[in-house]
Amino acid sequence: MTAARRSxxxxxxxxxxxxxxxxxxVAIIHARSGLSAVPIGCLRLVIATLTVALVYRxxxxxxxxxxxxxxxxxxxxxxxxxxxxxxxxxxxxxxxTVSTLVSLGVAPVALAGWAALRRRRxxxxxxxxxxxALAGLVLVSVKPGxxxxxxxxxxxxxxxxxxxxxxxTTVINHRIAADGDxxxxxxxxxxxxxxxxxxxxxxxxxxxxxxxxSSLWLGYIGVVTTVVAYALFYRGLQTTASETAGVLTxxxxxxxAGFAALxxxxxxxxxxxxxxxxxxxxxxxxxxxxxxxxxxxPPER
Numbered sequence: 001m002t003a004a005r006r007s008x009x010x011x012x013x014x015x016x017x018x019x020x021x022x023x024x025x026v027a028i029i030h031a032r033s034g035l036s037a038v039p040i041g042c043l044r045l046v047i048a049t050l051t052v053a054l055v056y057r058x059x060x061x062x063x064x065x066x067x068x069x070x071x072x073x074x075x076x077x078x079x080x081x082x083x084x085x086x087x088x089x090x091x092x093x094x095x096x097t098v099s100t101l102v103s104l105g106v107a108p109v110a111l112a113g114w115a116a117l118r119r120r121r122x123x124x125x126x127x128x129x130x131x132x133a134l135a136g137l138v139l140v141s142v143k144p145g146x147x148x149x150x151x152x153x154x155x156x157x158x159x160x161x162x163x164x165x166x167x168x169t170t171v172i173n174h175r176i177a178a179d180g181d182x183x184x185x186x187x188x189x190x191x192x193x194x195x196x197x198x199x200x201x202x203x204x205x206x207x208x209x210x211x212x213x214s215s216l217w218l219g220y221i222g223v224v225t226t227v228v229a230y231a232l233f234y235r236g237l238q239t240t241a242s243e244t245a246g247v248l249t250x251x252x253x254x255x256x257a258g259f260a261a262l263x264x265x266x267x268x269x270x271x272x273x274x275x276x277x278x279x280x281x282x283x284x285x286x287x288x289x290x291x292x293x294x295x296x297x298p299p300e301r
Contacts, residue, residue, distance in 0.1 A: 004239050011236030012248045013283065018229035020255025024263050025217040025225075033209035037088040040218070042201035043208070045081065045194035047222025048230075052187025062188055065181070072176045073185075077192020079169030085197045086162035094155025100253055102156060105134055106163030107170070108246035114171060115243045125285070133250045133282035139275025170245060174237045182234035186227055247282065254279050 026040055035043075056062070066073060083103075090099035108130055176185060198206075209215060237245060254276055 002239075008236040008239030009244070009248065011232040012240050012245045013236075013251055015229040015232035015236065016249040016251040017255040018225050018232070019249070020252040020257075021259045022221050022225045023256045024259050025221050029209065029214045029217050032211045033214040035207070035209060035214075036204050037091065038085055038197060038204050039201040039206040040221075041081075041084045041088060042194055042197045042206060043218055044221045044226055045190045045197070047218060048190040048226035049187055049194060051223050051227050052183060052190070055183060056187070061181070061184055065184055065188060069176050072172055073188055074192055076169055076172045076176060076185075077189040078196050079165050079172065079193075080189050081193035081196030083162045083165035083169060084193070085200055086158045086165060090155045090159030090162055092155070093151040094159060099155060099159040099162075101138060102159035103163040103166070104250060104253060105137055106160060107167040108133070108243065108250065110164055110167035111170060111243040111246035114167070115241070129282045129285045130247055132278050132285075133247050136275040136277070136279030136282065137250055137253060139271045139278065167246065170237075170242050173234060174242045174245075177234045177237040182231040183227065185234045186230040190226060190230070250279060251283060 026037060029035055029040055030037070053059075087099060087103050090103060112127075112130060173185075173189075209218070233245075233249075236248075240248075257272060257276070
């Protein structure tokens with residue numbers, strides 16, 4: 001494996017691990033301020049947009065990027081906002097367990113199917129890796145006493161849509177990542193994503209919390225789990241196949257479980273520990289035997 005490809009795998013994996021630390025801050029912000037998940041997600045994207053704007057201090061680069069990839073960037077930004085909002089609806093209506101399993105589980109399967117449709121049929125090792133990762137996801141996500149939400153059917157549909165939206169956005173991101181500037185791509189898609197979820201966030205109740213702890217956690221999820229994590233993800237997609245990235249991002253629930261155990265003192269069950277091992281074995285397998293990445297299209301000058 002080339003150094004560039006190994007670096008891409010590491011970048012996607014690190015981004016997924018950072019995404020996995022989002023859940024605990026969201027729970028803390030909600031408990032302390034009363035903000036619900038969609039407004040928190042909107043504020044997260046606004047903070048990310050402002051952070052990137054401070055880095056560049058000029059809209060020239062963003063305008064140039066929009067001229068180059070306007071349609072793809074709009075689709076990626078809308079997808080970012082949509083799958084975040086749909087996942088939150090799923091959590092509310094069908095519960096965390098089912099929503100996580102459906103939304104995160106369907107994405108790598110959909111990406112593998114997309115690769116097959118493009119006449120790049122997954123080999124036996126890739127299918128085995130995907131199966132191990134999904135089995136691990138089930139074991140890590142399912143906890144005793146987890147109750148379903150008030151509207152199971154609506155929540156299930158929303159979770160399925162979230163997973164498909166994430167898969168589609170990954171394919172789009174893989175295309176626009178060819179243009180290179182991962183931080184700028186993160187800022188532009190975050191801005192579009194924020195505008196996408198803003199009407200829902202306002203309808204639900206959007207405000208900035210007066211509580212300092214909530215504000216600090218909002219800063220964390222806006223800068224670390226959005227700007228840093230998505231910039232790493234875009235960087236990794238330059239040399240990593242979409243379907244491989246889909247499996248690697250299953251590290252997110254594993255990181256979430258570990259972070260919750262560390263901060264909230266939640267305990268992993270024995271099946272959860274077995275699932276964690278399965279997922280780590282699957283991820284390690286990708287580092288040892290990774291399929292070739294999709295050829296990235298040249299920039300459309």
